[in-house]
Amino acid sequence: MSDSKFTIPVVQELLDSELSERSPIASLQEKILAIRNSLRPGQQQMADWQSGPLAISAVPGAGKSTGMAAAAAIAIARQYERSSSRRQLVVVTFTRSAAANIKAKIRKFLRDDLSLPQTGFFVYTLHGLALNIANRHSDLSGLQLENVILITPTQSHRFIRTAVEQWIVNNPDVYLRLLEGHQFDGEETERLRRQSVLRTEVLPELANTVIHEAKSSGISPELLREWSKQTTDEYAILSVAAGLYEQYQNLMRSRDFIDYDDMILAALRVLENDSARHVEQNQIFAVFEDEAQDSSPLQTQLLEILASNGGEAGGRGQGAGGRERIITPQSSVISHQSTLNLVRVGDPNQAINSTFTPADPIYFRQFCEECDRIERLATMDRAGRSTKIIIEAANFALKWINNQWLATTKTNNKQQIPDNRQVPFRLQTIRPVEVGDPQANANPAPVGQGLELYTPRDIHHTVELLSQRVIELFGEDPAKNSAAILVRENRQGRWLGEALAPVCKEHKITLYDVGERDRRSHVPQEILALLQFCDRPHSPDYLKAALEALVQRQLIPTQDLNALASLPEEFLYPSPLAAPQSETVQKAARLCRNLLRARLELPLYQLISFLALTLNYDQAELATADKLAERVNQQIAGNSSMSGMLSALSEIVSSERFEPVETEDSEERYTRRGQLTIITMHKAKGLDWDYVFLPFLHENLIPGRFWVPPQSQFLGDFTLSEVARAQIRATLHEESTIPDVSQAWEVAKNLKTSEEYRLLYVAMTRAKLLLWMSAAQKAPFTWSKPDNLQEQAPCPVFPALKRQFPECVVNLAAMSKQV
DSSP states (O other): OOTHHHHHHHHHHHHHHHHSOOOHHHHHHHHHHHHHHTSOHHHHHHHTOOSSOEEEEEOTTSOHHHHHHHHHHHHHHHHHHHOOOOOEEEEEESSHHHHHHHHHHHHHIIIIISOOOSOSEEEEEHHHHHHHHHHHTHHHHOOOGGGOEEOOOOTTOHHHHHHHHHHHHHOHHHHHHHHHOSSOOOOHHHHHHHHHHIIIIIHHHHHHHHHHHHHTTTOOHHHHHHHHTTOOOTTOHHHHHHHHHHHHHHHHHHHTEEOHHHHHHHHHHHHTSHHHHHHHHTTEEEEEESSGGGOOHHHHHHHHHHTTTTSOOTTOOSOSTTOOOOOOTTTSOOOTTOOOOEEEEEOGGGOOOTTTSSOOTHHHHHHHHHHHHTTOEEEEOBOOSSOHHHHHHHHHHHHHHHHHHHHHHHHHHSSOOSOGGGSSSOOOOOBOOOTTOSSTTOSOOOSTTSEEEEOOSBHHHHHHHHHHHHHHHHHSOTTTOOEEEEESSHHHHHHHHHHHHHHHHHTTOEEEEHHHHHSSOHHHHHHHHHHHHHHOTTOHHHHHHHHHHHHHTTSSOOOOHHHHHHSHHHHHSOOTTSOOOOHHHHHHHHHHHHHHHHHHHSOGGGHHHHHHHHTTOOHHHHHHHHHHHHHHHHHTTTSOOHHHHHHHHHHHHHHOOOOOOOSSOHHHHHSOTTEEEEEEHHHHTTOOEEEEEEOOOBTTTTTOOOOOOGGGGGGOSSOHHHHHHHHHHHHHTTOSSOOOHHHHHHHHHHHHHHHHHHHHHHHHTTEEEEEEEEOOSEEESSTTSTTOEEEOOBOTHHHHHHHHOGGGBOOHHHHHHHO
16 A cells, blocks of 8 residues: 555645644644654554554554654654544554553653654553553443452363363263274273363363363354254264353352453443443543454454544444343444444564464455455555665565465465465565665665575484574674574473583673573472472371471571471470481571471461562562462452462462563563573564574474374364364354364364464564574474484474575585584
8 A cells, every 4th residue: 555545634734734824733743743744654654543443454563663653752742733532542452562562662652752742642552542441431341350360271270171071060971972082992091091081171171272262263162062053063062162162151150250251241232331431431542452453252342442533443243231242253244334433453464373372364364355446445565674684584475475375375275375364474464664764774785695494303403503603603602693493382492402512601692591491480380389388288198298398498508408397396406315407407497497487377368478588589589479379369269278278379370371471671681682582482472582593393293284182082083172263263254064073174284384383484484684593304293302303394494595595505514514
């Protein structure tokens, strides 16, 4: 879309104002024009928005957040200019750190560039926005925050497990059919094995997947059961899923628990009321959404209602009281007469969450297509982050993958795919910025070739080559540049961290393994260990676990803990006849006795805070402990006891990832100068480094393949959860029929492949000066056994890159001779 469709009215308005006598408004218009002229063409299209729907499809490194902040500040300024109305701009993004970042940028534009008050807008995460609306109208939302507890359900969460057990009791015949599966001879050992697999793996995974998918789209268990009548598979997978979902919902209601989807549903219940909806809409003049490719159906619906400016938003379902509320891509149609003041910014090619969350990029693609039809689509395709060879490599990978996809699909289906939304990538090319771009050092000069492609002998040779390159890059001035190794899974990162630690220590390079730090907050585990000891101090296992926590925190010296724990009574309260304890043992015993004394003297609700102080936690850890204490005390309210506290803590440690409280900006921790960061490709999204290393690019991980675990293959060559997900999405996309099991399994595999390729594209575009890529000839089949090496095929894109960029292929034989 050309700039003229956006810029002519604005420029003309400014020229007219210059002819009039100078006024505060004229001065404000000049400031708006100054901000606009400092932006790139794609960012200017966003800044020129005044009303109606607008889709911005951006490439990596195009400056989405800066462009959105500038556009938001300009929109707020125009609102000041037009009226004395107190309507607000609502800006929505997906993480708290991103919300804080864009809020700071908007305030800076308002303060420094426009000389306006830093008001007139709110920045929310999507769930924060929903919770805010639900809380303001608690009578309509049915959400009483003081009486409910928020949970993050996982496959192993106790509600999921309990729902599975209740469903089995209520549906013995269906469960028996699942148990028989295929080729069952009635042998008792095999029966017990299958029972274990179904109860602990297959059914919890199915429940977890379907609950997320269904609730995020406003689908009730009753509707899911209706859909199941259109399927004919032998296990009635959707019907089983509906029953599990129903049991889960009953448990949630009976215990006053909510999950994140309940927040969105509560806000939508409020907005079904005409009066409340108009109240909310009349406070907002527009909604700006960032990372729109990661929206789920209900999130999309919520924003469209708020942005509809008092009109009717597309996709709103029927009323409350259990009736359906479903949004589909086709139901959210934008017309020329639409009053939707909604700006959605995203990159369909960076949609990397849709196979393990309810996010579905088809909705943003649909929005882009609708906006394109009414000439309200803009593309931010100029990016200054990376050197030109990296941009060329990313563009080549995108086109090559799409071409391979279309060729394969045409061969399999004997015809071209009619729906462009199903190909892995939207066809948009990253372009270098133009001369005179405002970004400092845009499209910088490369380091070396800028792209380096290696084929090491094995993963150990990979570490040698990677270490050598890191030493070279950090050699002259370690604090000058930033670098990261992006891995597909945390197990690779853990192995790399151990292999690189000696080299980094020798050359004084800071090594930061994000997976090791963030894998699980250590606070719940340590608190639980100490509390279990306080409850049963004479248990050797609990005593040893407590001592290990104290050693880890360097509160007692390292010593033979097995010897201390083997006789707890003698260690804690030595008799006069016992051998004298050494000073190190005495120190450990005194600390343990202090813990036991606190258990007797302090009220239960203060114990976690006391233990946090005893463990000498830092500021962030203390905040995390306070959060943990509040969570536990909520759960045991009305049944306050040590056993209740231990049960709640054990549940958190065993079945949830308890998010720690961060007092430092996570992006800064990951991208520090002089630091080599090991981080997963998923977590790297939104970040960038001077040097990026992509080792272990093998076909079995990217794009990978759906692998049915051997223990569950008695059900067939598919997994129930992925079949159910594909069937639900096909229905939401309003396909003519619900696919059968084999078709749904193929759809699920294609979605997985597409997303893995987009993940590689995201990883490649994190690099500024150098992109280092390798695929070793020998690698583990699974990284749970990294020493079991075998021949591994490279990711299909890697040989294609080597053919396209032969000058970037590193000659390892020549390197060996030089050494």
